[in-house]
Amino acid sequence: MKIELRHGAGGADTSELIDRVFAKHFSNDVLNRMEDAAVLPRPEGRLALTTDSFVVRPLEFAGGDIGRLSVCGTVNDLCCMGARPRYLTAGFILEEGLESETLGRVVTSMAKTAEEAGVTIVAGDTKVIEGAGGLLINTAGVGTIPEGRDVSAANLRPGDRLILSGTLGEHHAVILSARMGLETSLRSDCAPLTKMAEALFAAGVHVHAMRDVTRGGLATVACELAKASGCSILLREAALPVSEGVRALCGILGLDPLTMGNEGKLFLAVPGAEAERALAAVRSAPYGENAALVGSVAEGSGVVLETAVGGRRVLSPLRGEGLPRIC
Amino acid sequence: MKIELRHGAGGADTSELIDRVFAKHFSNDVLNRMEDAAVLPRPEGRLALTTDSFVVRPLEFAGGDIGRLSVCGTVNDLCCMGARPRYLTAGFILEEGLESETLGRVVTSMAKTAEEAGVTIVAGDTKVIEGAGGLLINTAGVGTIPEGRDVSAANLRPGDRLILSGTLGEHHAVILSARMGLETSLRSDCAPLTKMAEALFAAGVHVHAMRDVTRGGLATVACELAKASGCSILLREAALPVSEGVRALCGILGLDPLTMGNEGKLFLAVPGAEAERALAAVRSAPYGENAALVGSVAEGSGVVLETAVGGRRVLSPLRGEGLPRIC
Numbered sequence: 001m002k003i004e005l006r007h008g009a010g011g012a013d014t015s016e017l018i019d020r021v022f023a024k025h026f027s028n029d030v031l032n033r034m035e036d037a038a039v040l041p042r043p044e045g046r047l048a049l050t051t052d053s054f055v056v057r058p059l060e061f062a063g064g065d066i067g068r069l070s071v072c073g074t075v076n077d078l079c080c081m082g083a084r085p086r087y088l089t090a091g092f093i094l095e096e097g098l099e100s101e102t103l104g105r106v107v108t109s110m111a112k113t114a115e116e117a118g119v120t121i122v123a124g125d126t127k128v129i130e131g132a133g134g135l136l137i138n139t140a141g142v143g144t145i146p147e148g149r150d151v152s153a154a155n156l157r158p159g160d161r162l163i164l165s166g167t168l169g170e171h172h173a174v175i176l177s178a179r180m181g182l183e184t185s186l187r188s189d190c191a192p193l194t195k196m197a198e199a200l201f202a203a204g205v206h207v208h209a210m211r212d213v214t215r216g217g218l219a220t221v222a223c224e225l226a227k228a229s230g231c232s233i234l235l236r237e238a239a240l241p242v243s244e245g246v247r248a249l250c251g252i253l254g255l256d257p258l259t260m261g262n263e264g265k266l267f268l269a270v271p272g273a274e275a276e277r278a279l280a281a282v283r284s285a286p287y288g289e290n291a292a293l294v295g296s297v298a299e300g301s302g303v304v305l306e307t308a309v310g311g312r313r314v315l316s317p318l319r320g321e322g323l324p325r326i327c
Numbered sequence: 328m329k330i331e332l333r334h335g336a337g338g339a340d341t342s343e344l345i346d347r348v349f350a351k352h353f354s355n356d357v358l359n360r361m362e363d364a365a366v367l368p369r370p371e372g373r374l375a376l377t378t379d380s381f382v383v384r385p386l387e388f389a390g391g392d393i394g395r396l397s398v399c400g401t402v403n404d405l406c407c408m409g410a411r412p413r414y415l416t417a418g419f420i421l422e423e424g425l426e427s428e429t430l431g432r433v434v435t436s437m438a439k440t441a442e443e444a445g446v447t448i449v450a451g452d453t454k455v456i457e458g459a460g461g462l463l464i465n466t467a468g469v470g471t472i473p474e475g476r477d478v479s480a481a482n483l484r485p486g487d488r489l490i491l492s493g494t495l496g497e498h499h500a501v502i503l504s505a506r507m508g509l510e511t512s513l514r515s516d517c518a519p520l521t522k523m524a525e526a527l528f529a530a531g532v533h534v535h536a537m538r539d540v541t542r543g544g545l546a547t548v549a550c551e552l553a554k555a556s557g558c559s560i561l562l563r564e565a566a567l568p569v570s571e572g573v574r575a576l577c578g579i580l581g582l583d584p585l586t587m588g589n590e591g592k593l594f595l596a597v598p599g600a601e602a603e604r605a606l607a608a609v610r611s612a613p614y615g616e617n618a619a620l621v622g623s624v625a626e627g628s629g630v631v632l633e634t635a636v637g638g639r640r641v642l643s644p645l646r647g648e649g650l651p652r653i654c
Contacts, residue, residue, distance in 0.1 A: 005651040006651075008651055008652075009542060009543070009645060009650070009651055010541065010542025010543035010547065010588070010645065011542070011543045011547050011586075011644045011645025011646055012643070012644045012645065012646045013646065014542075014543075015644070033479070033480075033481070034480070034551075034555070035407075035408060035479060035480055036377060036403075036404040036405075036407040036408055036480075036538060036539070037375040037376060037377035037404050037405050037407070037408040037410060037468070037470070038374075038375065038376045038377065039373055039374070039375055039408060039472065040373060040374040040375070040376060041373055041374070042369075042370065042371075042372055042373050042374065043369065043370065043374060044369075045369055046366055046367060046368055046369055047365075047366070047367040047368075047369065047370060047469070048364040048365065048366055048367070049364060049365045049367060049414055049416060049449055049450050049469060050363060050364035050365065050416065050450045051416035051417070051418045051450050051451065051452050051465070051467055052418065052452045053418040053419070053420050053452050053454045053465060054454075055420060055454045055456050076363075077363040077364050078363075078364050080362075080363040080364070081362060081363055081364040081366060083364060087376055089376060089377065089378035089467045090378070091378045091379065091380040091418075091465040091467075092380070093380050093382060093420075093463060093465075122376055123376050123377045123378050123467075124378065125378050125379045125380050125465075127380045127381075127382045127652075128651065129382050129463075129651075129652065136420060136456075136463065138378070138380060138418040138420075138452075138465035138467075140378055140416045140418075140450075140465075140467030141364070142374070142376060142469065143364070145366065152360070152362060153360075153361070153362055153363075154360070211363060212363070214337065215336060215337025215338070215341075216336065216337040216338040216341075220337065220338050224361075228361070259338075261337070316339070317338045317339045317342070318336060318337065318338025318339065319338055319339045319340065323336070324332040324333075324335055324336055324455065324456075325335075325454075325456065
């Protein structure tokens with residue numbers, strides 16, 4: 001079945017679509033009530049609230065799809081504030097001509113990823129617009145922040161050490177390859193990092209700042225943290241994990257892994273004395289086996305890369321187009 | 328300035344757009360921190376959580392715009408669960424070619440409507456896609472539900488009386504007229520109904536069920552409530568408020584105000600003994616001056632309209648296309 005405009009008019013056809021595609025995969029006590037808003041118990045602790053829209057093309061790619069991405073992106077933003085992800089909302093904008101089978105696979109993938117991430121999808125919305133079979137998804141996420149956690153982009157301190165939870169650039173490389181029609185064995189790294197973040201707190205690490213490395217890549221994230229905290233960051237190129245496949249693609253196309261987006265990698269700052277413990281916690285968590293200590297924080301400003309041959313390069317945030325629609 | 332794909336790549340150009348357009352109008356302590364997620368105090372009471380995407384065309388119309396609509400739609404969904412709207416997230420999907428001046432007006436309108444509605448926009452996201460200058464907005468909303476309120480689509484009881492807070496169909500009629508190039512004096516009714524809902528609770532009314540009348544119109548909403556509650560609904564056509572302008576447009580185009588969408592009208596069920604008090608509360612609130620008692624709830628199932636000439640017509644939810652993209 002192809003999606004038509006009538007599926008978005010809010011009447012009987014919309015109800016049928018919701019029953020057939022969404023209710024089946026997202027079934028839970030809250031959502032099944034089909035009210036105007038989900039009613040949830042009073043949460044423990046402070047709230048974290050975030051939103052992200054997903055416009056990636058192609059909708060399905062090696063290692064993931066827009067549905068898995070739409071859960072991971074929002075869940076990981078909550079984790080980066082020290083929150084335990086609890087609830088998601090999902091807003092679907094369908095372009096007419098979308099195959100309902102494609103939508104069904106995406107929704108199945110979202111449900112599976114939500115379960116892995118430990119969140120419940122409690123509210124949704126569906127609209128249909130003119131177009132060519134595309135699909136846009138917005139998710140908003142609510143998490144709760146336990147007492148004693150104070151994670152912020154502004155909390156870098158001189159003496160902190162910096163950890164990257166795995167290899168750079170896979171997601172970006174996969175989307176780029178798919179668009180260019182290149183055959184590669186690369187797979188997107190998109191993954192929910194709930195367990196990785198919780199492993200850090202369970203190990204008693206006082207995480208100062210944490211960001212997931214997405215659009216703009218590590219260079220952009222590092223610049224944002226340095227600016228927000230009024231510190232400088234030194235990254236060691238030789239320590240940055242990059243896979244052979246991404247390295248090869250970057251060589252051919254003249255790309256820099258430092259401005260390529262991931263969707264399942266954390267970049268975090270911890271007190272120097274806790275760095276080895278933090279690294280062990282990240283490595284023991286799912287998706288963290290290639291984690292590495294990649295740099296340190298000092299007084300000053302800006303981000304400097306110590307290159308593999310011993311030179312020094314000042315890093316800037318991504319400027320210009322990059323690759324649009326990677327998430 | 329026209330929006331280009333580079334404004335959505337997540338680097339320096341995205342930051343500049345956020346600074347120039349969004350930060351200026353949405354400035355508040357939480358949002359200004361520019362973290363991955365907003366951190367909010369532990370809320371009083373249960374949470375209500377909802378989401379809605381807005382895809383209306385044209386972006387600006389008589390009486391409103393997509394920005395005002397994107398606040399009202401989500402705020403009103405929270406109100407309908409008895410919640411006090413507190414926080415909004417806003418996800419913007421910009422099509423390349425969108426004029427940044429248009430975006431600026433829409434964002435200004437959102438900020439003004441959020442203030443009227445009593446909500447704070449605490450998190451946002453911006454993406455840019457290929458297209459023809461369009462704009463899509465998703466909002467998600469968090470509200471808190473005070474003790475003692477129990478509003479649900481499933482709570483209709485035989486003997487309840489039904490109130491409609493004003494005239495039917497304005498928003499739908501305005502969008503339809505704009506698309507057809509018709510000159511009319513109609514204005515969209517899109518409005519935040521926070522004060523109306525709170526006026527009911529402040530008057531001690533035990534609201535059983537409440538819905539805002541949107542896509543699908545009153546017929547669809549009434550059918551949904553009757554089904555969820557296992558009751559029947561009787562509506563009196565002569566009591567339904569419809570403006571002269573909407574009535575005229577419906578006459579010309581063969582439309583039925585009962586399946587036309589509003590964006591600032593509540594339909595609610597209250598115990599029979601509280602009906603006059605509830606009506607007075609709604610009428611005293613902003614946007615409620617034309618409220619009327621329009622029907623009642625009984626045992627049984629389905630929705631029946633007692634026509635102005637004394638006949639009886641069974642109402643069904645909207646089927647087929649209706650008018651797409653009215654919200």
